Amino acid sequence: MRRLLSLLLTATMALTAGAQTARQDIDRNPWLAGSNYVDYDRQLPDFRYTKPPKGYVPFYFSHYGRHGSRWLIGKDDYERVLRPLRKARRQSKLTREGEMTLRRVEEFNKSTRNRLGDLTTVGERQHHGIGRRMTQHFPEIFVKKKGVAIDARSTTVNRCILSMVAECEELMAANPTARIHNDVSDSLQFYLNQQWPDRLRDASRKGREANGRFTRENTHPERLMAVLFNDPQWARDSVDEGSLMRHLFEVVINMQSHDNGYDMLDLFTADEIYDMWRITNAGWYLNYGASPLTDGVMPFSQWNLLTNIIETADTCVALGKTQATLRFGHEVCVMPLACLMELDSCGVQVADLNELDRHWQNYKIYPMGCNIQLIFYRPKRGDGDILVKALLNEREATLPVTPTATPYYYRWKELRAYWLSKLESFR
């Protein structure tokens, strides 16, 4: 009984600490409220990794990474913010702050011409950093191995290919003898960015109502509208205030994707920033996380990707050569994959969206440039289990099987069996 109580207390404390952490994280660094727009380089870890068990060396590296920072992607993403502001200007309804906001978004909007969805220089830099650190952290694979074979593939989307370019350039710089094969093709899309089967579409639909309600309940545009417009009644009658608030936040928070962006975050209070984040956090959790509201099945969207990771590892482990497999794609893959793999607590199930921020924080999973690295180790000499370590955004992550004596190092055989049986359960 005492033990149970103590466990409950510990759990409660952990949850409370988690709750404090999300708000504290974002208060300290409001850019983290950007969800999928977070600049990877604004939350780098300390890179102090646990050493492998004695006698073990890394020999195979398997990776799926999202493209780096980009312009907003939709044809209307900037215009839908500009339209109500321009209308207000025509009717003399803008405050001084509203004028300034319009002017800045208009000015920035010029740079978006024929650039929607493009990788930015911020995004390019992120991947140069990630690639360079791969060579620094795993020199046995990327530096010391003469003629190391690296297979690098990307979805057919240009910002993903350019992200691959940046990493591969770093790999070549670190080891001029590396033999990189790059491939991009519709024929690889089935696992690099799998289409949802009907079962997932149906499950996703179940989350819509809860998502809409949570979004409405947490959008409080009144203060911001009074900052932008000089006539509250006109604003209520002429502008979809909630939409404008959320769309303006999207433009403002994605300024971190640009070297020449404006810092307009002071348009929002800390509470509003946290609200905006919670809305997006919940929406993505419903569509890609293990949410009970969507039957807990959404991570299985990455069935083909995880299967490819296992099968390719099977080949490479059997071959025993030092090599690497790099894959480049999107957060709509990295995020459910992290949940499916159960890295750390990514796969957590939370029914109450109001509680979600205490248990699941998206900025830890899918910032721009987010990536999952699996590093396979074998004994330098003699026989022994193949071990595997996972990095989520270059942080050591726990895996859902019995740990070895060395934290973060797991037996590949066990992990492989766990993942395969989980995949089988979904069939």
Next chain:
Amino acid sequence: MRRLLSLLLTATMALTAGAQTARQDIDRNPWLAGSNYVDYDRQLPDFRYTKPPKGYVPFYFSHYGRHGSRWLIGKDDYERVLRPLRKARRQSKLTREGEMTLRRVEEFNKSTRNRLGDLTTVGERQHHGIGRRMTQHFPEIFVKKKGVAIDARSTTVNRCILSMVAECEELMAANPTARIHNDVSDSLQFYLNQQWPDRLRDASRKGREANGRFTRENTHPERLMAVLFNDPQWARDSVDEGSLMRHLFEVVINMQSHDNGYDMLDLFTADEIYDMWRITNAGWYLNYGASPLTDGVMPFSQWNLLTNIIETADTCVALGKTQATLRFGHEVCVMPLACLMELDSCGVQVADLNELDRHWQNYKIYPMGCNIQLIFYRPKRGDGDILVKALLNEREATLPVTPTATPYYYRWKELRAYWLSKLESFR
């Protein structure tokens, strides 16, 4: 008079030599009949370059390159060959050779699924070679310059981006301190792959009739049809024999783009191969060369590209820093650009298509991986003209201004003025 006669004789001999050469070239290496499908690596030059004038060093490198070898691109490119052959099989009209041809194309066709237009491993290798040789031939720029800035851009087409990847990987291998900025964006398309203005569309239309007539006159399918089909009357009634011959040739000749292709060239006689080449040679000349039948204006399709090359060179010459500009795109740009720049005799005007093969051979201009490199030289010490050398597919090419005392080296100021005034003439 004697001088004129001698000149005429020399000219005639040169022409005759040219005529012999095209046929001899193709007899010796029938893959050259592939026109835009020619594998770059099957006709590499000897790379013995003329040394620059004493005291001159290269400092700026400007490049436009086409993607490497690829699968055929059209949805119907393989099927339109398979359809008549399958029909013949159903009706027992195939010879043994016809059966074998169908079986091979069917077998190869499997590899084309979701692969149309993709860069192949042959194409990837071509660009690794081109990139590596750039560093070998111009180490002052690509190897010895610490932190050399390289700006590399591609059209938005994946096989072009992958070609850029291959070259950039080689550049990083040769100089790990290089700072490469890669960009791909719709916003760059206006010069990387310019759309034809109306004036060029109109001019192109003028060549259609001559093109159709020349194609018909040089397609002789009778022998080939008798090889494939056991019933000549059935073939005449049931198959568009000319189209089948040309489309089958396209599939057969593009086998050089694949490491796992079939060699099916013996389906065609040397005469037929030469006919097929002449047809394509003429078609491309009409649409992209300086043909009088299309008003000599088609090379001006690369107005924006040549303008960009000049303007970027202006900036880089003024800055005086050692650097490079790489651009990646398509043969529909390289080819007219070579004509517009008047590299060697690319810009020649030939009215009679029957004479064209003696004066203009497309395989020298736009094989897979084709490229134009401009290398800018300056005096190591003191003042002096900036000189420029052009390489067309890594062969030294003449330029349309007064040569200096050193062959292939020209004064940039003169060349720039010539090109600008030529562009102006088209306005």
